[in-house]
Amino acid sequence: MDGGSGPGPEPVTAAGPSPAPELAPEADPDVEPLPRGRFRCRLCQVAAANRPSLAEHLRGKKHQRLRSLRAERRAQEQRSLFVSGFARGTAAEELAAYFGAFGEVVAVVMDKEKGAYAIVELQEAASREQALAQPQHTLAGRSLRVRPREQKDFTRPSLGCGARREPLSPGQLEQALCQAADVDTQMEQLVGLLELSEGERRLRHLLVTLFQEVFSEFFPGCTVLPFGSSVNGFDAHGCDLDLLLDLEPTKSLQTSARGAPGARSSGDPGAEESILSDIDLASASPPEVLELVVAVLRRCVPGVRRVRAVPTARRPVVKFSHKQSGLAGDISIDNRLALHNTQFLRLCGEADKRVRPLVYAVRLWAKQQGLAGNPAGGGPLLTNYALTLLVLFFLQTRSPPVLPTVARLRELAGDEDRMVVAGWDCSFPQDAALLEPSANSESPSSLLAEFFRVFGDFDFSEQLVSLREGRVLPLPEAGEPFKLGSLNLQDPFELSHNVAANVNEKTASRLGRCCRDAAKYCRSLQYCRKSTKGRGWGLVRLFKPGAVEPGAGAGSFLISITVAAAQPPSQLCEEPGGHGFKEICAAIAFVLRDVLQCSCVPGKPLKQVGASGAEHSLPQDTVLGDEPLGDAAGLEEEPLQPPVGSKRPQSDRMDGTALPGAKRPRVNGPEEEVVASWSCAVWHRVWMGRRRLRRQLLHGASPEEPDGVSLELEQKVSEAIVQHEGAARPPEPLLRFEASAQLAGGTQRELRVLLRLAPTPAPGPLFRDFFHFLQAFLPLAVQQHLGWGPGAAPQS
Ligand code: UTP
Numbered sequence: 119m120d121g122g123s124g125p126g127p128e129p130v131t132a133a134g135p136s137p138a139p140e141l142a143p144e145a146d147p148d149v150e151p152l153p154r155g156r157f158r159c160r161l162c163q164v165a166a167a168n169r170p171s172l173a174e175h176l177r178g179k180k181h182q183r184l185r186s187l188r189a190e191r192r193a194q195e196q197r198s199l200f201v202s203g204f205a206r207g208t209a210a211e212e213l214a215a216y217f218g219a220f221g222e223v224v225a226v227v228m229d230k231e232k233g234a235y236a237i238v239e240l241q242e243a244a245s246r247e248q249a250l251a252q253p254q255h256t257l258a259g260r261s262l263r264v265r266p267r268e269q270k271d272f273t274r275p276s277l278g279c280g281a282r283r284e285p286l287s288p289g290q291l292e293q294a295l296c297q298a299a300d301v302d303t304q305m306e307q308l309v310g311l312l313e314l315s316e317g318e319r320r321l322r323h324l325l326v327t328l329f330q331e332v333f334s335e336f337f338p339g340c341t342v343l344p345f346g347s348s349v350n351g352f353d354a355h356g357c358d359l360d361l362l363l364d365l366e367p368t369k370s371l372q373t374s375a376r377g378a379p380g381a382r383s384s385g386d387p388g389a390e391e392s393i394l395s396d397i398d399l400a401s402a403s404p405p406e407v408l409e410l411v412v413a414v415l416r417r418c419v420p421g422v423r424r425v426r427a428v429p430t431a432r433r434p435v436v437k438f439s440h441k442q443s444g445l446a447g448d449i450s451i452d453n454r455l456a457l458h459n460t461q462f463l464r465l466c467g468e469a470d471k472r473v474r475p476l477v478y479a480v481r482l483w484a485k486q487q488g489l490a491g492n493p494a495g496g497g498p499l500l501t502n503y504a505l506t507l508l509v510l511f512f513l514q515t516r517s518p519p520v521l522p523t524v525a526r527l528r529e530l531a532g533d534e535d536r537m538v539v540a541g542w543d544c545s546f547p548q549d550a551a552l553l554e555p556s557a558n559s560e561s562p563s564s565l566l567a568e569f570f571r572v573f574g575d576f577d578f579s580e581q582l583v584s585l586r587e588g589r590v591l592p593l594p595e596a597g598e599p600f601k602l603g604s605l606n607l608q609d610p611f612e613l614s615h616n617v618a619a620n621v622n623e624k625t626a627s628r629l630g631r632c633c634r635d636a637a638k639y640c641r642s643l644q645y646c647r648k649s650t651k652g653r654g655w656g657l658v659r660l661f662k663p664g665a666v667e668p669g670a671g672a673g674s675f676l677i678s679i680t681v682a683a684a685q686p687p688s689q690l691c692e693e694p695g696g697h698g699f700k701e702i703c704a705a706i707a708f709v710l711r712d713v714l715q716c717s718c719v720p721g722k723p724l725k726q727v728g729a730s731g732a733e734h735s736l737p738q739d740t741v742l743g744d745e746p747l748g749d750a751a752g753l754e755e756e757p758l759q760p761p762v763g764s765k766r767p768q769s770d771r772m773d774g775t776a777l778p779g780a781k782r783p784r785v786n787g788p789e790e791e792v793v794a795s796w797s798c799a800v801w802h803r804v805w806m807g808r809r810r811l812r813r814q815l816l817h818g819a820s821p822e823e824p825d826g827v828s829l830e831l832e833q834k835v836s837e838a839i840v841q842h843e844g845a846a847r848p849p850e851p852l853l854r855f856e857a858s859a860q861l862a863g864g865t866q867r868e869l870r871v872l873l874r875l876a877p878t879p880a881p882g883p884l885f886r887d888f889f890h891f892l893q894a895f896l897p898l899a900v901q902q903h904l905g906w907g908p909g910a911a912p913q914s
Contacts, residue, residue: 143173161185163317197224197243198267199250202235202335204257213238216257221245234418235335237267268331289880292658299648301563301656305475308657312478314353321443322348322359329361329449332418336410337399339367345453345460351467352477352506358492359440359447362457363411369400405429407451411436415449455612458537458544459503462524462610466510468550470520475562477509479657480569486661487632488890489625498622500629504607507585507617511607512569514588518557520565523588524610527553542611563656567640574633578605578626585610605629624894636660662881674876675889679706679897681904682868702871703794703859705900710796710857713829713899714804715836717851721795721858795858798875799851802843804836805891811835829902853885854878 144151148161149172157172158165161184166172175181201213210226213236217223222241229235240246246266249255255262294311298304314322322344330342346360347353376398397410408427415425421441428435433456435448450456467474481502484490490500500508513520522530527546530553537544547553560568581590583606591608594600598614604626605618621629639645639660649655654662662675681702711718815834855877862872873896877885 143169143176146176149176161188194239195267197240197246199238199240199246200235200265200267200335201238201262203261203263204236205260206233208233208258210236212257216255217249220249220252229418229420263335265335291661292654295656295658296649296652296654298656301566301645302475302561304657305479305562305566308482309474309478312354312482314348314355314357318355319348319353322445325359325440325443325445325447326361328419329363333363333414335418336414337363337365337368339371340365341367343457345456347502350460350463351474352463352481352502354478354481356444359445360456361447361449362453363449363451364454365399365407365451372399404434404451408434408436411449411451454539455542455544458539459609459611461548462527462544462546463506463510465527465546465548465550465553466513466521469522469553470513470556472520472560472562472565473510473513476513476565476569477506479562479566479660480509481505483636483660484629484632486886487628488886489629489632498620498625500605500618500621500625504605504617504621507607507610508573508583509569511583511585511588512572513565514585515572516558516560516565516568519588520556520558520560522553524586525588540612542613544611563646567637567645570633570637570640574630574637576630576633578630579603579623581606583607586613674874675881677873677875677889677893677896678862679871679873679900680868681871681901698869699793699859699861699871701904702869702900705903706794706857706859706871706873706896707796708903709829709896709899710798713832713836714800714895715802715840716804717797717799717801718857719797721797721856793860795856798855798857800853800855800888801847801851802836802840803852804839805888805895807839808832808835811838814838829899832899853888855885 143149144157148159150158150160152158152165155168156165157169159172159175159181162175162181164175166175199217201217204213210228214223214226217226217238217240220240221244223238224241225237225239227237227239240249249264250266252264255264291311295304295307298307326342326344333340333342341364343362343364344360345362347357348359397406399407402410405427408429412425412427415422415436415438421443423439423441425436425438428437433450433453435450437446437448439446467477481490484500484505488499490502490505492499492501510521514523524546528543530547531545532547532552535545535547580593582593582600584591585608593602593606596602600606600608600614601616601619603616603619603621604623605621606616607618609615609617644653644655644659647655679702681698707718707720710716812831812835815831815838855875858874858876860872860874862870875889875892881889
């Protein structure tokens, strides 16, 4: 830990009356040299540009004040005791009176929140030694546990908000990225903008230390070990704090203590109050151990909130959040493999400098598209771990590879790296310097584009993604422990584990679709070239949901509605503004207004733009003038590598959008037709909890039953949400957006309409959630209303 905690002597400084021989400032144990002649004072956490400014800082008031505070704290610690085991409700005065027998008590600090322990400070260090020398302490019939107070590293910030950094707002991130010179620089910058700051890392370290300190009191010998994003090299502001509480040493201690003569019997007066009580950890079931962990967290760790055990998870955990730091975390009691796969991820991040920028870019893209993340209670999205593995697999399959396969890493492992955990071989070198450098010379930005191209056309359900082999394998036979699903991604070490088993078909197919849209965007000028007009370009548009779909502008979100008819209405293919198109527009308004209870006020009738391309008025959608994407932008597709695991040759693409030279209907160019627009407002969170409400309204029957559900039911669901939120309209809507519909293409049997949503002000997470819901809900609801489509129930 580097919080100015060097155990060395207090350095001599030039402050003071007698001009003692001045120590070279850089010899101060609090000082750390930095590159280019700079220095950092670890105690005050400030950097100095050169020696004179360092010397000035060391003489300054702030540094001197912190030094004396540290000295005082250390002396205090050496006079203090950590006391637990007393009855709940015991007063500080009672403890002061009891320890007064050993010497003058200066202070008793009770654990404010839970009252489970106290720090007793004595006037003299010798008094503390006397108290410690006494083998038994009993207060009010209870056996006290009395230990020296832990010597803590001195750190300037408290566990509070000091080291907390507000996450960058989407606007700030966008602004920073727009200024980069090219996409490679944007990717590099992204890592710097998202990764944990030094203060945040220190805060996590302090929390781990706090947990270790408290758990050691109740589970002697245990260790608290961080894993996951805090330590795997793919950290981001606010990421979870995953911890493993290793109780193996405690179990051994407990077993040997039970066998020893004079072992504590259950009749011990302190036993029933002790959290560990009589539980034998070696024979306790995981839920019992989790309950103990819950009890320790609730009663003894200051600032910890929302503690709950999740015993049914594949790896049972206790979830918690920490008030002052705002961090959320999980404590596992049985997940040693995670320590090793964390180390593996770290090794991959260090093996090649393109890995981290690529993982950060893919992770943020997937989060923004609602494809990945770790929502509380699981869900059908990819976990961040699964998504990271997918990127690593992609890098293993480049030609030449950027990363070695896990099998190759096993060959490179030295004797000291050989490791089998829970029966799985986890051998790989610990040091990235031992790996052969990659001969691959692709840039990060082209790797990102290739990632989307490869997975845009990937058959996730019919093959096994193997990081061990670095290639796809046939699916395991049914009946094997590997849980087959819509996405089959094998853990690199625990080979029977599908890390994407939770991903449902809808998410898997959306992943493919989003990758195809992103791949298409990556071939446009807007991805490759910095905008000269100050518009979003490169990564910026990639991170906006819906913004990279063909035809989307920089500030808008697109929903594509295709209405197919088994027996097309006679005028389905009429020109824009004709009967078919008008009916679709009316259906859109109906769904927004009547089904989803949004306000939806028609805008001024908009003129159409004829094939002549003559100028006509367009809605107040400032982004319509953006450079068009893809082929319309005049970019040729690059020659393609045969993608790993692709479903079909690129030329067979169903939508035809990626065919070199193939034309899609231009929706952004001069032939654009915009014939309907609305000003909309959303007043209630009508996108949340619909599935549950549907079930309730159907009295437990599944909405997916053959006869489907009606829009009538969807209306009732929205009404129930509105009622639940208080029925009356809030003074201000939750969201406002302008919507405009345009015809994007049509055939004898189907019509495609693009609905563009332009939120005002700039979209936040709430709008993104609403948009993701609407993207799935609206097309089906419109089809259903018109009775032209397949009539499937909206799945949201
Ligand atoms: P996460 O999916 O939470 O990944 O898994 P993360 O990188 O920590 O991302 P955040 O925290 O959401 O930002 C956490 C860790 O749990 C283990 C891995 O060690 C992973 O790094 N894990 C997760 C598994 O071992 N198997 C799994 O299927 C999932």
